[in-house]
Amino acid sequence: DIQMTQSPSSLSASVGDRVTITCRASQGIRDDLGWYQQKPGKAPTRLIYGASTLQSGVPSRFSGSGFGTEFTLTISSLQPEDFATYYCLQHTTYPTFGQGTKVEI
């Protein structure tokens, strides 16, 4: 299975900060990657798919980039509702998630 290494595992930030989260794949996955946001007690919601395509309805402060083995999720100006845990997910072969990044105040 392809391993997804996500970093950092947690970060502290303030409203208005720019935040970057990284996922590295153990082998090339083209752009078969997405990003999810999960709040406590809730199901994840899709933010990005195809590495850089913004899901309809998701604010434009979220963006994704990368191809092959290295990918990033950027939140350009953190808002109070963005404090959550974020996961990457690859689907080139059998799908695998990253370990998650908890974004805290």
Place this chain on the structure above:
Amino acid sequence: QVTLKESGPVLVKPTETLTLTCTVSGFSLSDARVGVSWIRQPPGKALEWLAHISSNDGKSYRTSLKTRLTISKDTSKSQVVLTMTNMDPVDTATYFCARIPYCRNTICYDLPDFWGQGILVTVSS
């Protein structure tokens, strides 16, 4: 409006078999491209992909759990069923089902877009 809802027991004993049902609405399990996956999340831990089934009945399982998992679907009832045998306390988790816009045979070419609310299953004697 696409919805998915998980149902099943919330408490199972060690060594028992778990059967979970995902009932979908707003789309059909016979839609040419649609698939459904099962994903779990142990308390305080990361998400784990368990299995998925495609529109043409292709199935794929998590390698480490392959011998314990079975996924199936009943298109007429709009249900996808996951069974997991020989349950253990480490299998305690919230189990989610999710729609995948494009799966074919054993490969999914897209990511889950709609998720159920999840069901917390506890394994304890």
